[in-house]
Amino acid sequence: MIPIAFDNSYVRLPQRFYAAVAPTTVSAPRLIRLNAPLASELGLDLDWLKDPEGVAMLSGNGVPAGAAPIATAYAGHQFGGFSPQLGDGRAILLGELVDRHGRRQDLQLKGAGPTPFSRRGDGRAALGPVLREYIVSEAMAALGVPTTRALAAVLTGEAVRRETLLPGAVLTRVASSHIRIGTFQFFAARGDAEALRLLADHVIARHYPACTGDGRYLALLEAVIAAQAALVAQWMTIGFIHGVMNTDNMSVAGETIDYGPCAFMDTYHPTTVFSAIDEHGRYAFGNQPPIARWNLARFAEALLPLLADDQDEAVSIAQHALSQFDPQFQAGLTAGFRRKLGLATEEAEDVELIKALLETMQRGEADFTLVFRRLSEAAGQADSAAACRSLFANPAEFDAWEGRWRQRLSREPASAKxxxxxxxxxxxLFIPRNHLVEAAIQAAVERDDFTPFETLLGVLAKPFEAQPGREDHARPPAAHERVMATFCGT
Structure with missing residues (x-):
């Protein structure tokens, strides 16, 4: 077997951080997708990954030399309720490697069989959720959003039982780490201050090496707050809805992780929810910023023993750090929307201009992605926003907003071009629209046809480029194509 240069730092932490567990073998692994550019970044041999030995690793049938397969321990608030022990119930971390850019990366198999944290689950993944995570995570990467990545998808040749029998699959996920807010909560719930310190030092060394000295734990808290504020601001500017923002689904590295019932908005509305398990809209599009802040407060609570010996002092320190989330998020959001509207300079009324457009889009039931794309196309001409105007049910209201926008652009120094x-x-122009994702999944699951999946991945790899012949991938869904609910993979 061609060696992979594993360098497994997490297993050097005490054994209470994880459970050693080998993947469960499958009967007939079949490689259905390999991410060649990502494999190259990781320094992996593409030909070997396609060979039987490589497919064996990607399916869990073979553990390469140097790997140290583990399931990590963590806790978490799920829809506001705390579970003191969750952990990797169907994911096994094979090990860590350092990529061609010097970045440490986890190599994890999702759907690799039961672990000590499976909580009576089968530890497996169905093909549909594996394809959804592959599509959306790679789309997010192409859109420039910090995210976990998909290296490979493999059919297992075995069925998994959900509501019905479905084809089983394994996703190979790549992340700068799989450490979550819930990982810190796991040890805080047990009063394990030593483990909290070890974990915090590990995260600092791995993700935030600039956090040094006696104030390093406060600096860590501030760094994670800033990373999450920037991440959620990016989500909001592309219409992304995570769908299940539990504390065990928030990476301390500031990457988007765990693509379950996630979705992108078509028609803009801040209360948009797709997740079938989010019955009360806790994780609706517009609720994502306060939920991120709430989750970060749980992170701060876990860190209290490291912030100060005196409890009251530690709480005060944490509260001050958390007070920075809102202004950091708002600054990131405003800057993102300024870029989307062609504003390179800053004026005080820009926030109101952005707000007015979103409100007009909501009342006019306009498509979020296409409004901004059509404005881009209209920006080079003084009086040609007809294509954007046609997206609104209330075009006269859009006309009034456009006048304000044109006036604001007149004060910009850049040329129209x-x-x-x-x-x-x-x-x-292209996002992973829900109806296209579902169509790709349906073709693969029901007909073993991966052509729509491959086509969609190809389109989403170049989201900002016009692609002749792929116009259907940019249009909103027709009424009969709308996807009203998305589902978790468990």
Whole structure:
């Protein structure tokens, strides 16, 4: 077997951080997708990954030399309720490697069989959720959003039972780490201050090496707050809805992780929810910023023993750090929408201009992605926003807003051409629209046809480029194509 240069730092932590467990073998592994560019970044041999030995690793049938397969321990708040022990119930971390850019990366098999944390689950993954995570995580990467990545998808040749029998699959996920807010909560719930310190030092060394000295744990808290504020601001500017923002689904590395019932908005509305398990809209599009802040407060609570010996002092320190989330998020959000509207300079009324557009989009039932793309196309001309105007049920209201926007653009120093080019780089034409994702999944699950999956991945790899012949991948769903609910993979 061609060696992989594993360097497994997490297993050097005490054994209470994880459970050693080998993947469960499958009967007939079949490679259905390999991410060649990502494999190259990781320094992995593409030909070997396609060979039987490589497919054996990607399916869990073979553990390569140097790997140290584990399931990590963590806790978490799920829809507001605390579970003191969750952990990797169907994911096994094979090990860590350092990629060609010097970045440490986890190599994890999702759907690799039961672990000590499976909680009576089968530890397996169905093909549909594996394809959804592959599609959306790679789309997010192409859109420039910090995210876990998909290296490979493998059919197992075995069925898994959910509501019905479904084809089983394994996803190979790549992440800068799989350490979550819930990982800190796991040890805080047990009063294990030593483990909290070890974990915090590990995260600092791995993700935030600039956090040094006696104040390093406060600096860690502030760094994670800033990373999450920036991440959620990016989500909001592309219409992404995570769907299950539990504390065990928030990475301390600031990457988007765990693509379950996630979705992108079509028609703009801040209360949009797709997740079938989010019955009360806790994780609706517009609720994502306060939920992120709430989750970060749980992170701060876990860190209290490291912030100060005196409890009251530690709470005060944490509260001050958390107070920075809102202004950091708002600054990131405003900057993102300024770029989308072609505004390179800053004026005080920009926030109101952005808000007015979103409100007009909501009342006019306009498509979030296409509004900004059509504005990009109109930005190079003084009086040609007809394609954007047609997206609104209330075009006269859009006309009034457009007048304000044109007036604001007149005060920008850039040329119309430069502004349009910048906007086209900020506003995607293609996103993983729910109906296209579902169509790709349906074709694969029901007919073993992966052509729509491959086509969609190809389109989403270049989200900002016009792609002749792929116009259908940019249009919103027709009424009969709308996807009203998305589902978790367990």
């Amino acid at each position: 430069a502004r349009q080019d910048a906007m086209l780089r900020a506003n995607p």
